[in-house]
Amino acid sequence: MEKVKRGERLIAMTRVLSSNPNKVIPYQVFCDQFKAAKSSISEDIAMIERVMATFELGEVTTVTGAAGGVRFRPMMPANEAHSFIQGIADALNTPDRALPGGYLYLSDLLSDPVMTRRMGTIMAQPCFDLDVGFVLTMETKGIPVAMMTAEALNVPLLIARRSSKVYEGSSVNISYPDGKGGIETMSLARRAVMQGQRALIVDDFMRHGGTALGMITLMKEFNIEVAGLTFMLAQEREQPLTDLPEWPLMTFTGDGIDTPMVVQPAKWLKDFGETAS
Amino acid sequence: MEKVKRGERLIAMTRVLSSNPNKVIPYQVFCDQFKAAKSSISEDIAMIERVMATFELGEVTTVTGAAGGVRFRPMMPANEAHSFIQGIADALNTPDRALPGGYLYLSDLLSDPVMTRRMGTIMAQPCFDLDVGFVLTMETKGIPVAMMTAEALNVPLLIARRSSKVYEGSSVNISYPDGKGGIETMSLARRAVMQGQRALIVDDFMRHGGTALGMITLMKEFNIEVAGLTFMLAQEREQPLTDLPEWPLMTFTGDGIDTPMVVQPAKWLKDFGETAS
Incomplete structure (x- = not known):
């Protein structure tokens, strides 16, 4: 598969996170899926986190450690x-x-x-x-x-x-x-x-x-x-x-x-x- | 609220569509929420539709007519x-x-x-x-x-x-x-x-x-x-x-x-x- 553009990654990652509440997804999963560097994925996640918070659509958190990754929790203000x-x-x-x-x-x-x-x-x-x-x-x-x-x-x-x-x-x-x-x-x-x-x-x-x-x-x-x-x-x-x-x-x-x-x-x-x- | 950037709109719209399966959401809802022109929202939706299809994450369709808008259906390949x-x-x-x-x-x-x-x-x-x-x-x-x-x-x-x-x-x-x-x-x-x-x-x-x-x-x-x-x-x-x-x-x-x-x-x-x- 070709390298995926940023806007496309943001859409796909938001959809994947939304449909997997409270599950820690390793960054590497997204790196592999979108043929992207960890730094790009990291920036994407920071943006998703910010937008979810701004529009009160849920909470995105980075979980550190060996079993680390990104986790979405559905939250209601x-x-x-x-x-x-x-x-x-x-x-x-x-x-x-x-x-x-x-x-x-x-x-x-x-x-x-x-x-x-x-x-x-x-x-x-x-x-x-x-x-x-x-x-x-x-x-x-x-x-x-x-x-x-x-x-x-x-x-x-x-x-x-x-x-x-x-x-x-x-x-x-x-x-x-x-x-x-x-x-x-x-x-x-x-x-x-x-x-x-x-x-x-x-x-x-x-x-x-x-x-x-x-x-x-x-x-x-x-x-x-x-x-x-x-x-x-x-x-x-x-x-x-x-x-x-x-x-x-x-x-x-x-x-x-x-x-x-x-x-x-x-x-x-x-x-x-x-x-x- | 300030005008919202494209990447941010894509994230928020994907999240809203994901959490409202099989519901027709009028374009105007997104225009109002993100202070964006209908043409911009229309382009965003075309992109979300394409990415969802490419990564087989669901089906996004534009529904025309008086009760028209955009509809997300969760689909599994x-x-x-x-x-x-x-x-x-x-x-x-x-x-x-x-x-x-x-x-x-x-x-x-x-x-x-x-x-x-x-x-x-x-x-x-x-x-x-x-x-x-x-x-x-x-x-x-x-x-x-x-x-x-x-x-x-x-x-x-x-x-x-x-x-x-x-x-x-x-x-x-x-x-x-x-x-x-x-x-x-x-x-x-x-x-x-x-x-x-x-x-x-x-x-x-x-x-x-x-x-x-x-x-x-x-x-x-x-x-x-x-x-x-x-x-x-x-x-x-x-x-x-x-x-x-x-x-x-x-x-x-x-x-x-x-x-x-x-x-x-x-x-x-x-x-x-x-x-x-």
């Missing part, structure tokens, strides 16, 4: 994240969202790839430096947003199930209190988990915390440390559920039966933005 | 798609994949964001011009790859469930033969579906076709036309399951009980590449 989440909260506060029994209709938001990708990007933000080995979620509703979070972090998604399935092979099953006085079961394929990894728990909705505590118990069975929890929507509570860090995108008050549910963006979204900038 | 799927087929043909009862362990492949994104990209390829309004899948295992297909097509993902849930609101429930002599039920939220749309059915595994036929029946209840079906892995059969177009990524022979299951890439992958190039 704090004010944009906050107003996006505010928009979802406003939508959830409309009366036609309320379902009998204190539930909110969320499925359309969780089924929209644009929404779930943006939510997953925000959920991943505080977790990039937690050394997370995989994302764990409980079937079914939270899977899409958990998948997007896992993709941003470049780690696998593990799905705990309500019952063990023949096509999962042997599994670990636990029973856990659902937080409403009942007992549920949860199952995870034995071969899904690698020892020594840390888990990030992602779910769509947390009220009593039964499912979240169940997932923490399940991880104990596998000797896996939980690095933190993130939810699309969690009940506001005086005491946190656990000692673990927690990042809900939105919190709600009210039970939807005696008192109306009111949803608002989580406070950490603003704090996180301030710390980051 | 036919030979790359074929060898990627061949690699998965080889992995599935190793003995440690076989589970009792004629099942294969697929969960790790379906839990890897890199794998699922690539599979979703290939699944979307023959469906871009089918005027698909949403992707439909059945919980649980196929959700990640169905989500990635939906994102490539820029349409929502609808998830049919084994039983109706209070947080889905009112739902349509059907019973269907599971193809093994039993009866199963399937449920979809009423408000999930918009009239007049066409559905693409995506699932991870198809043997007897019970679930797939169930989803087709479910769509009939909603007066929704099915545009086609795509599977990660489907049993090779003499007669197609229906009259609808079908795109499995891989097919298998053998039932895993009396005869070993043997997986191979689907034939259309090669044909499709030849037609496309």
Whole structure:
């Protein structure tokens, strides 16, 4: 192949970085692909880094050392994240969202790839430096947003199930209190988990915390440390559920039966933005 | 903001296009963002189109008319798609994949964001011009790859469930033969579906076709036309399951009980590449 012009390299490299979130790509890969000197690639990356920062399209970082290279992380500016989440909260506060029994209709938001990708990007933000080995979620509703979070972090998604399935092979099953006085079961394929990894728990909705505590118990069975929890929507509570860090995108008050549910963006979204900038 | 240099525009535009698959973005959006003339943006897009094609990183097309603009579609070259799927087929043909009862362990492949994104990209390829309004899948295992297909097509993902849930609101429930002599039920939220749309059915595994036929029946209840079906892995059969177009990524022979299951890439992958190039 002929030598590639600078503008062309910039396009191709931006595309490759965009489609490989949180993956360290050695400079040499680009040098070989574009028949370019390391100094040229280095200049290109500096420019991509600057443009991504200027237009708030993500974070490009040079990672030094033997396993070094360039890494792209999808980031959303704090004010944009906050107003996006505010928009979802406003939508959830409309009366036609309320379902009998204190539930909110969320499925359309969780089924929209644009929404779930943006939510997953925000959920991943505080977790990039937690050394997370995989994302764990409980079937079914939270899977899409958990998948997007896992993709941003470049780690696998593990799905705990309500019952063990023949096509999962042997599994670990636990029973856990659902937080409403009942007992549920949860199952995870034995071969899904690698020892020594840390888990990030992602779910769509947390009220009593039964499912979240169940997932923490399940991880104990596998000797896996939980690095933190993130939810699309969690009940506001005086005491946190656990000692673990927690990042809900939105919190709600009210039970939807005696008192109306009111949803608002989580406070950490603003704090996180301030710390980051 | 100052006028933006060409190299910088190329980077930002490539990033924006990459993160908005199958969405038509009006030229004016870029003119405004970068304070550039339409002729400059037009030249930039021609260059991005050429580079994406040269390095086989996706397809950039100019869409004319009132709702016109530029559209990016993630595409994988036919030979790359074929060898990627061949690699998965080889992995599935190793003995440690076989589970009792004629099942294969697929969960790790379906839990890897890199794998699922690539599979979703290939699944979307023959469906871009089918005027698909949403992707439909059945919980649980196929959700990640169905989500990635939906994102490539820029349409929502609808998830049919084994039983109706209070947080889905009112739902349509059907019973269907599971193809093994039993009866199963399937449920979809009423408000999930918009009239007049066409559905693409995506699932991870198809043997007897019970679930797939169930989803087709479910769509009939909603007066929704099915545009086609795509599977990660489907049993090779003499007669197609229906009259609808079908795109499995891989097919298998053998039932895993009396005869070993043997997986191979689907034939259309090669044909499709030849037609496309």
